[in-house]
Amino acid sequence: MSGKELRCxxxxxxxxxxxxxxxxxxTGSWRTMxxxxxxxxxxxxGFCWKFCPDVSIFEDSEGYPAVDYDYxxxxxxxxxxxxxxxxxxxxxxxx
Amino acid sequence: MASLKELxxxxxxxxGGHRLCAGCGASIIVRQILQATNYPVVVSCATGCLEVSxxxxxxxxxxxxxxHNAFENSAVTCSGAEAMFRAKKRTGEIPADKKVKxxxxxxxxxxxxIGIQSLSGAMERGHDxxxxxxxxxxxxxxxxxxxxxxxxxxxxxxSPAGTVIPGKKEYPKDLTEVMAGHHLPYVCQxxxxxxxDLIKKVETAMEIEGPKFMNTLSPCPRGWRxxxxxxxxxxxxxxxxxxxxxxxxxxxxxxxxxxxxxxxxGKKEKVPLAEYLKPQGRFKHLLxxxxxxxxxxxxxxxxxxWERLVKLSKL
Numbered sequence: 001m002s003g004k005e006l007r008c009x010x011x012x013x014x015x016x017x018x019x020x021x022x023x024x025x026x027t028g029s030w031r032t033m034x035x036x037x038x039x040x041x042x043x044x045x046g047f048c049w050k051f052c053p054d055v056s057i058f059e060d061s062e063g064y065p066a067v068d069y070d071y072x073x074x075x076x077x078x079x080x081x082x083x084x085x086x087x088x089x090x091x092x093x094x095x
Numbered sequence: 096m097a098s099l100k101e102l103x104x105x106x107x108x109x110x111g112g113h114r115l116c117a118g119c120g121a122s123i124i125v126r127q128i129l130q131a132t133n134y135p136v137v138v139s140c141a142t143g144c145l146e147v148s149x150x151x152x153x154x155x156x157x158x159x160x161x162x163h164n165a166f167e168n169s170a171v172t173c174s175g176a177e178a179m180f181r182a183k184k185r186t187g188e189i190p191a192d193k194k195v196k197x198x199x200x201x202x203x204x205x206x207x208x209i210g211i212q213s214l215s216g217a218m219e220r221g222h223d224x225x226x227x228x229x230x231x232x233x234x235x236x237x238x239x240x241x242x243x244x245x246x247x248x249x250x251x252x253x254s255p256a257g258t259v260i261p262g263k264k265e266y267p268k269d270l271t272e273v274m275a276g277h278h279l280p281y282v283c284q285x286x287x288x289x290x291x292d293l294i295k296k297v298e299t300a301m302e303i304e305g306p307k308f309m310n311t312l313s314p315c316p317r318g319w320r321x322x323x324x325x326x327x328x329x330x331x332x333x334x335x336x337x338x339x340x341x342x343x344x345x346x347x348x349x350x351x352x353x354x355x356x357x358x359x360x361g362k363k364e365k366v367p368l369a370e371y372l373k374p375q376g377r378f379k380h381l382l383x384x385x386x387x388x389x390x391x392x393x394x395x396x397x398x399x400x401w402e403r404l405v406k407l408s409k410l
Contacts, residue, residue, distance in 0.1 A: 006153075012152075018152060018154060018155035020153060020154045020155070021112070021154065022110060022111075022112035022113055022114075022149070022151070022155060022156040023111065023112045024112065025112040025114070027112055031117075045099075049103060050290055051123055051290075052123075052126075053117075053118060053119050053120070053123050053126075054111045055109060055110060055111040055126065056111055059103070070111070071112055073116075073117035073118075074323075075323040075324055075326075076322075076323055076324030077118055077123075077324050077326060077327055079324065080327065081328075
Protein backbone atom coordinates (compact mmCIF):
# COMPACT_ATOMS: atom_id res chain seq x y z
CA MET A 1 0.00 0.00 0.00
CA SER A 2 3.06 2.19 0.31
CA GLY A 3 3.05 5.27 -1.83
CA LYS A 4 -0.66 5.12 -2.60
CA GLU A 5 -2.73 8.04 -1.48
CA LEU A 6 -5.76 7.23 0.66
CA ARG A 7 -8.78 9.00 -0.76
CA CYS A 8 -11.75 6.77 0.05
CA UNK A 9 -12.49 3.42 1.70
CA UNK A 10 -11.84 1.56 -1.56
CA UNK A 11 -8.17 2.49 -1.31
CA UNK A 12 -7.87 0.55 1.95
CA UNK A 13 -6.80 -3.12 1.98
CA UNK A 14 -9.57 -5.64 2.77
CA UNK A 15 -8.13 -6.82 6.09
CA UNK A 16 -7.47 -4.42 8.97
CA UNK A 17 -3.73 -5.01 9.04
CA UNK A 18 -1.31 -2.13 9.27
CA UNK A 19 1.33 -1.96 6.57
CA UNK A 20 3.19 1.28 6.98
CA UNK A 21 5.30 2.78 9.73
CA UNK A 22 4.02 5.74 11.68
CA UNK A 23 7.36 7.37 10.86
CA UNK A 24 5.56 9.06 7.96
CA UNK A 25 4.00 11.35 10.58
CA UNK A 26 6.39 14.11 11.52
CA THR A 27 5.13 14.94 14.99
CA GLY A 28 7.88 17.56 15.29
CA SER A 29 5.36 20.12 14.07
CA TRP A 30 3.63 19.92 17.49
CA ARG A 31 6.65 21.46 19.16
CA THR A 32 6.58 24.91 20.77
CA MET A 33 9.82 24.50 22.75
CA UNK A 34 12.99 23.08 21.19
CA UNK A 35 15.58 21.12 23.18
CA UNK A 36 19.17 22.08 22.37
CA UNK A 37 22.02 19.89 23.64
CA UNK A 38 25.30 21.45 24.72
CA UNK A 39 28.20 19.14 23.87
CA UNK A 40 30.47 20.92 26.38
CA UNK A 41 28.24 20.04 29.32
CA UNK A 42 27.12 16.58 28.13
CA UNK A 43 28.71 13.66 30.01
CA UNK A 44 27.10 10.96 27.82
CA UNK A 45 25.01 9.49 30.65
CA GLY A 46 22.17 8.59 28.28
CA PHE A 47 19.29 9.70 30.53
CA CYS A 48 17.81 11.92 27.79
CA TRP A 49 17.67 8.90 25.50
CA LYS A 50 16.30 6.66 28.24
CA PHE A 51 13.40 8.93 29.14
CA CYS A 52 12.44 10.28 25.70
CA PRO A 53 8.79 9.34 25.04
CA ASP A 54 9.16 9.94 21.30
CA VAL A 55 12.31 7.97 20.53
CA SER A 56 13.82 11.23 19.31
CA ILE A 57 17.31 11.09 20.81
CA PHE A 58 19.96 9.42 18.66
CA GLU A 59 23.72 9.20 18.67
CA ASP A 60 25.47 11.57 16.27
CA SER A 61 28.71 10.81 14.40
CA GLU A 62 30.80 11.99 17.38
CA GLY A 63 28.92 9.77 19.84
CA TYR A 64 26.98 12.61 21.44
CA PRO A 65 23.20 12.59 21.81
CA ALA A 66 21.32 14.60 19.21
CA VAL A 67 17.62 15.40 18.82
CA ASP A 68 15.55 14.15 15.91
CA TYR A 69 13.47 17.28 15.32
CA ASP A 70 11.19 15.41 12.93
CA TYR A 71 9.56 13.58 15.84
CA UNK A 72 10.48 15.51 19.01
CA UNK A 73 7.29 17.01 20.47
CA UNK A 74 9.23 19.33 22.75
CA UNK A 75 7.91 17.94 26.03
CA UNK A 76 11.11 18.90 27.87
CA UNK A 77 11.55 15.67 29.86
CA UNK A 78 15.15 15.37 28.57
CA UNK A 79 16.00 18.90 29.77
CA UNK A 80 14.34 18.23 33.13
CA UNK A 81 16.07 14.89 33.70
CA UNK A 82 19.57 15.83 32.46
CA UNK A 83 21.78 15.67 35.59
CA UNK A 84 24.30 18.11 34.05
CA UNK A 85 21.90 20.78 32.72
CA UNK A 86 23.27 20.17 29.25
CA UNK A 87 19.87 20.56 27.57
CA UNK A 88 18.08 23.90 27.31
CA UNK A 89 14.59 24.47 25.98
CA UNK A 90 14.36 27.39 23.54
CA UNK A 91 11.19 28.82 22.09
CA UNK A 92 10.60 27.70 18.51
CA UNK A 93 9.65 31.22 17.40
CA UNK A 94 12.91 32.66 18.66
CA UNK A 95 14.98 30.37 16.43
CA MET B 96 20.97 -5.87 34.72
CA ALA B 97 22.12 -4.79 31.26
CA SER B 98 24.03 -1.50 31.40
CA LEU B 99 22.64 1.64 29.84
CA LYS B 100 25.31 1.33 27.14
CA GLU B 101 24.15 -2.19 26.29
CA LEU B 102 20.54 -1.02 26.19
CA UNK B 103 21.41 1.73 23.69
CA UNK B 104 22.79 -0.91 21.34
CA UNK B 105 19.50 -2.82 21.25
CA UNK B 106 16.97 -2.22 18.52
CA UNK B 107 14.16 0.23 19.25
CA UNK B 108 10.87 -1.63 18.88
CA UNK B 109 8.67 1.42 19.21
CA UNK B 110 9.26 4.17 16.63
CA GLY B 111 8.61 7.89 16.74
CA GLY B 112 5.66 9.37 14.93
CA HIS B 113 3.12 7.93 17.37
CA ARG B 114 0.48 10.41 18.45
CA LEU B 115 0.70 10.13 22.24
CA CYS B 116 0.71 13.54 23.94
CA ALA B 117 4.04 15.30 24.47
CA GLY B 118 5.49 14.07 27.76
CA CYS B 119 3.31 10.93 28.02
CA GLY B 120 4.49 8.27 30.46
CA ALA B 121 3.06 5.30 28.53
CA SER B 122 5.59 5.33 25.66
CA ILE B 123 8.48 5.71 28.14
CA ILE B 124 7.26 2.56 29.92
CA VAL B 125 6.82 0.64 26.67
CA ARG B 126 10.32 1.58 25.50
CA GLN B 127 11.87 0.58 28.80
CA ILE B 128 10.08 -2.77 28.83
CA LEU B 129 10.85 -3.69 25.22
CA GLN B 130 14.50 -2.65 25.61
CA ALA B 131 14.83 -4.85 28.67
CA THR B 132 14.69 -8.04 26.62
CA ASN B 133 16.54 -9.44 23.62
CA TYR B 134 13.89 -12.07 22.89
CA PRO B 135 11.49 -11.58 20.00
CA VAL B 136 8.18 -10.39 21.48
CA VAL B 137 4.52 -10.47 20.51
CA VAL B 138 2.51 -7.59 21.96
CA SER B 139 -1.20 -7.35 22.50
CA CYS B 140 -2.81 -4.16 23.68
CA ALA B 141 -6.15 -3.24 25.18
CA THR B 142 -8.05 -0.27 23.79
CA GLY B 143 -6.70 2.88 25.32
CA CYS B 144 -4.35 5.79 24.71
CA LEU B 145 -1.44 3.53 23.88
CA GLU B 146 -3.37 1.50 21.34
CA VAL B 147 -5.20 4.31 19.55
CA SER B 148 -2.22 6.59 19.24
CA UNK B 149 0.42 4.06 18.23
CA UNK B 150 -1.69 2.22 15.66
CA UNK B 151 -3.70 4.82 13.78
CA UNK B 152 -4.87 2.81 10.79
CA UNK B 153 -3.14 1.96 8.50
CA UNK B 154 0.10 2.96 10.20
CA UNK B 155 1.87 1.42 13.16
CA UNK B 156 4.59 2.60 15.53
CA UNK B 157 5.47 -0.99 16.52
CA UNK B 158 8.25 -3.00 14.93
CA UNK B 159 7.15 -6.24 16.61
CA UNK B 160 3.96 -8.24 15.94
CA UNK B 161 1.06 -6.37 17.52
CA UNK B 162 -2.53 -7.50 18.10
CA HIS B 163 -5.40 -5.37 19.22
CA ASN B 164 -8.73 -7.00 19.86
CA ALA B 165 -11.09 -5.15 22.21
CA PHE B 166 -11.07 -3.15 25.39
CA GLU B 167 -11.62 -6.03 27.80
CA ASN B 168 -9.57 -8.84 26.34
CA SER B 169 -5.93 -7.84 25.92
CA ALA B 170 -4.91 -10.60 28.33
CA VAL B 171 -6.91 -13.42 26.70
CA THR B 172 -5.90 -12.34 23.19
CA CYS B 173 -2.30 -12.65 24.28
CA SER B 174 -2.96 -15.95 26.03
CA GLY B 175 -4.58 -17.29 22.85
CA ALA B 176 -1.54 -16.34 20.78
CA GLU B 177 0.67 -18.01 23.37
CA ALA B 178 -1.44 -21.19 23.31
CA MET B 179 -1.24 -21.27 19.50
CA PHE B 180 2.53 -20.82 19.68
CA ARG B 181 2.77 -23.88 21.97
CA ALA B 182 0.41 -25.90 19.78
CA LYS B 183 2.46 -25.13 16.64
CA LYS B 184 5.59 -26.21 18.50
CA ARG B 185 3.90 -29.54 19.24
CA THR B 186 2.93 -30.10 15.61
CA GLY B 187 6.41 -29.11 14.48
CA GLU B 188 5.39 -26.05 12.46
CA ILE B 189 7.57 -23.96 14.78
CA PRO B 190 10.96 -25.34 15.94
CA ALA B 191 10.68 -26.65 19.52
CA ASP B 192 13.59 -24.54 20.78
CA LYS B 193 12.29 -21.21 19.45
CA LYS B 194 11.72 -18.64 22.17
CA VAL B 195 9.16 -15.88 21.81
CA LYS B 196 7.89 -13.76 24.69
CA UNK B 197 4.29 -12.63 24.95
CA UNK B 198 3.51 -9.26 26.49
CA UNK B 199 0.05 -7.78 26.98
CA UNK B 200 -0.40 -4.09 27.68
CA UNK B 201 -3.47 -2.46 29.16
CA UNK B 202 -4.28 0.87 30.73
CA UNK B 203 -5.89 1.04 34.14
CA UNK B 204 -9.36 1.11 32.58
CA UNK B 205 -8.60 -2.00 30.53
CA UNK B 206 -7.01 -3.73 33.52
CA UNK B 207 -8.58 -2.60 36.81
CA UNK B 208 -12.14 -2.32 35.50
CA ILE B 209 -13.08 -3.64 32.09
CA GLY B 210 -10.40 -6.28 31.56
CA ILE B 211 -10.10 -7.76 35.04
CA GLN B 212 -12.08 -10.92 34.26
CA SER B 213 -10.02 -11.75 31.18
CA LEU B 214 -6.80 -10.90 33.02
CA SER B 215 -7.76 -13.07 35.98
CA GLY B 216 -8.68 -15.93 33.62
CA ALA B 217 -5.47 -15.74 31.60
CA MET B 218 -3.35 -15.66 34.76
CA GLU B 219 -5.26 -18.53 36.38
CA ARG B 220 -4.83 -20.74 33.30
CA GLY B 221 -1.08 -20.30 33.66
CA HIS B 222 -0.17 -18.95 30.23
CA ASP B 223 3.48 -18.03 29.80
CA UNK B 224 3.02 -14.28 29.38
CA UNK B 225 3.67 -10.93 31.01
CA UNK B 226 0.77 -8.56 31.58
CA UNK B 227 1.74 -4.92 31.99
CA UNK B 228 -0.72 -2.38 33.30
CA UNK B 229 0.34 1.20 32.55
CA UNK B 230 -1.67 2.87 35.22
CA UNK B 231 -2.53 6.52 34.57
CA UNK B 232 -5.30 6.39 37.16
CA UNK B 233 -8.32 7.35 35.01
CA UNK B 234 -9.88 6.83 31.58
CA UNK B 235 -7.59 9.37 29.93
CA UNK B 236 -8.30 8.37 26.34
CA UNK B 237 -12.03 9.16 26.56
CA UNK B 238 -11.66 12.37 28.55
CA UNK B 239 -10.41 11.75 32.09
CA UNK B 240 -13.28 9.82 33.68
CA UNK B 241 -12.62 8.24 37.08
CA UNK B 242 -11.67 4.55 37.21
CA UNK B 243 -11.20 2.19 40.13
CA UNK B 244 -7.50 3.11 40.00
CA UNK B 245 -8.14 6.83 40.54
CA UNK B 246 -6.83 7.87 43.96
CA UNK B 247 -9.09 9.44 46.56
CA UNK B 248 -9.34 13.19 46.17
CA UNK B 249 -8.31 13.30 42.48
CA UNK B 250 -10.43 15.59 40.33
CA UNK B 251 -11.65 13.94 37.13
CA UNK B 252 -14.45 14.94 34.77
CA UNK B 253 -16.82 12.49 36.49
CA SER B 254 -15.62 13.32 39.99
CA PRO B 255 -14.96 17.06 39.74
CA ALA B 256 -13.68 18.81 42.84
CA GLY B 257 -16.01 21.55 43.98
CA THR B 258 -18.38 22.49 46.76
CA VAL B 259 -20.23 19.13 46.70
CA ILE B 260 -17.35 16.62 46.61
CA PRO B 261 -13.58 17.06 47.01
CA GLY B 262 -12.73 14.92 43.97
CA LYS B 263 -13.13 11.13 43.92
CA LYS B 264 -14.60 9.83 47.17
CA GLU B 265 -13.20 6.29 47.20
CA TYR B 266 -9.71 4.86 47.67
CA PRO B 267 -8.25 3.06 44.64
CA LYS B 268 -8.38 -0.69 44.38
CA ASP B 269 -5.00 -2.35 44.94
CA LEU B 270 -4.74 -4.48 41.82
CA THR B 271 -1.18 -5.61 42.47
CA GLU B 272 -2.48 -7.24 45.65
CA VAL B 273 -5.41 -8.76 43.75
CA MET B 274 -2.94 -10.34 41.34
CA ALA B 275 -0.71 -11.44 44.22
CA GLY B 276 -3.82 -13.24 45.46
CA HIS B 277 -3.67 -15.35 42.28
CA HIS B 278 -0.41 -16.81 43.71
CA LEU B 279 1.46 -16.14 40.47
CA PRO B 280 5.16 -16.88 40.07
CA TYR B 281 5.88 -13.15 39.66
CA VAL B 282 3.91 -10.01 40.46
CA CYS B 283 5.56 -6.60 40.71
CA GLN B 284 4.97 -2.90 40.89
CA UNK B 285 7.32 -0.44 39.16
CA UNK B 286 7.73 3.19 38.18
CA UNK B 287 9.38 4.50 34.97
CA UNK B 288 11.28 7.14 37.00
CA UNK B 289 13.36 4.39 38.60
CA UNK B 290 14.17 2.69 35.32
CA UNK B 291 16.94 0.41 36.62
CA ASP B 292 14.39 -1.16 38.94
CA LEU B 293 11.80 -1.47 36.17
CA ILE B 294 14.25 -3.04 33.73
CA LYS B 295 15.52 -5.47 36.35
CA LYS B 296 11.93 -6.56 37.01
CA VAL B 297 11.25 -7.14 33.31
CA GLU B 298 14.49 -9.12 32.98
CA THR B 299 13.45 -11.25 35.97
CA ALA B 300 9.95 -11.74 34.57
CA MET B 301 11.27 -12.80 31.15
CA GLU B 302 13.27 -15.64 32.69
CA ILE B 303 10.30 -17.00 34.66
CA GLU B 304 7.97 -19.49 32.97
CA GLY B 305 4.30 -18.86 33.60
CA PRO B 306 1.98 -15.91 34.14
CA LYS B 307 3.54 -12.65 35.31
CA PHE B 308 1.92 -9.35 36.19
CA MET B 309 3.47 -5.89 36.36
CA ASN B 310 1.77 -2.69 37.47
CA THR B 311 3.51 0.56 36.48
CA LEU B 312 2.53 4.11 37.29
CA SER B 313 2.19 6.15 34.09
CA PRO B 314 2.04 9.93 34.55
CA CYS B 315 -0.41 11.69 32.23
CA PRO B 316 0.24 15.42 31.71
CA ARG B 317 -3.26 15.96 30.35
CA GLY B 318 -5.25 14.10 33.02
CA TRP B 319 -3.04 14.75 36.01
CA ARG B 320 -2.75 18.41 34.97
CA UNK B 321 0.98 18.61 35.36
CA UNK B 322 3.70 20.24 33.25
CA UNK B 323 4.75 18.41 30.07
CA UNK B 324 8.28 17.90 31.36
CA UNK B 325 7.31 16.58 34.81
CA UNK B 326 6.32 12.95 34.09
CA UNK B 327 9.55 11.37 35.31
CA UNK B 328 9.92 13.71 38.28
CA UNK B 329 6.37 12.90 39.43
CA UNK B 330 6.78 9.15 38.95
CA UNK B 331 9.84 9.35 41.21
CA UNK B 332 7.98 11.42 43.82
CA UNK B 333 5.18 8.83 43.91
CA UNK B 334 7.74 6.26 45.03
CA UNK B 335 9.55 8.64 47.40
CA UNK B 336 6.34 9.40 49.33
CA UNK B 337 5.40 5.68 49.44
CA UNK B 338 2.18 6.31 47.53
CA UNK B 339 3.47 3.90 44.86
CA UNK B 340 5.92 1.49 46.54
CA UNK B 341 8.27 -0.55 44.38
CA UNK B 342 8.00 -4.21 45.28
CA UNK B 343 7.80 -7.70 43.89
CA UNK B 344 6.01 -10.85 44.98
CA UNK B 345 7.70 -14.08 43.97
CA UNK B 346 5.66 -17.18 44.81
CA UNK B 347 3.92 -15.33 47.66
CA UNK B 348 7.17 -13.91 49.07
CA UNK B 349 7.09 -10.11 49.26
CA UNK B 350 10.23 -8.03 48.75
CA UNK B 351 10.61 -4.26 48.53
CA UNK B 352 12.98 -3.20 45.76
CA UNK B 353 15.08 -0.21 44.69
CA UNK B 354 14.16 3.12 46.21
CA UNK B 355 11.37 1.65 48.39
CA UNK B 356 13.82 -0.79 49.98
CA UNK B 357 16.16 2.12 50.75
CA UNK B 358 13.28 4.02 52.40
CA UNK B 359 12.27 0.96 54.45
CA UNK B 360 15.89 0.47 55.55
CA GLY B 361 16.11 4.14 56.59
CA LYS B 362 18.78 4.95 53.99
CA LYS B 363 16.55 7.39 52.13
CA GLU B 364 14.01 9.74 53.64
CA LYS B 365 10.29 9.32 53.10
CA VAL B 366 8.79 12.44 51.51
CA PRO B 367 5.41 13.85 52.69
CA LEU B 368 2.50 13.04 50.37
CA ALA B 369 1.92 16.77 49.72
CA GLU B 370 5.19 16.92 47.75
CA TYR B 371 3.75 14.39 45.30
CA LEU B 372 0.39 16.17 45.09
CA LYS B 373 1.80 19.69 44.59
CA PRO B 374 2.89 19.50 40.93
CA GLN B 375 -0.46 17.96 39.92
CA GLY B 376 -3.48 20.13 39.14
CA ARG B 377 -5.90 17.27 39.85
CA PHE B 378 -4.96 17.47 43.55
CA LYS B 379 -4.76 21.28 43.77
CA HIS B 380 -7.86 21.56 46.00
CA LEU B 381 -6.44 19.09 48.54
CA LEU B 382 -3.72 21.57 49.45
CA UNK B 383 -6.27 24.29 50.34
CA UNK B 384 -6.61 24.89 54.12
CA UNK B 385 -10.27 23.72 54.18
CA UNK B 386 -9.24 20.24 52.98
CA UNK B 387 -6.47 19.78 55.54
CA UNK B 388 -8.36 17.02 57.35
CA UNK B 389 -8.93 15.11 54.14
CA UNK B 390 -5.26 15.43 53.19
CA UNK B 391 -4.25 14.13 56.63
CA UNK B 392 -6.57 11.14 56.28
CA UNK B 393 -5.13 10.32 52.85
CA UNK B 394 -1.62 10.55 54.29
CA UNK B 395 -2.70 8.16 57.06
CA UNK B 396 -4.08 5.67 54.55
CA UNK B 397 -0.89 5.86 52.44
CA UNK B 398 1.16 5.26 55.61
CA UNK B 399 -1.08 2.38 56.68
CA UNK B 400 -0.73 0.62 53.29
CA TRP B 401 3.02 1.25 53.33
CA GLU B 402 3.47 -0.11 56.88
CA ARG B 403 1.50 -3.20 55.90
CA LEU B 404 3.76 -3.75 52.90
CA VAL B 405 6.90 -3.31 55.00
CA LYS B 406 5.54 -5.95 57.42
CA LEU B 407 4.73 -8.31 54.55
CA SER B 408 8.24 -7.90 53.14
CA LYS B 409 9.70 -8.99 56.46
CA LEU B 410 7.73 -12.25 56.63
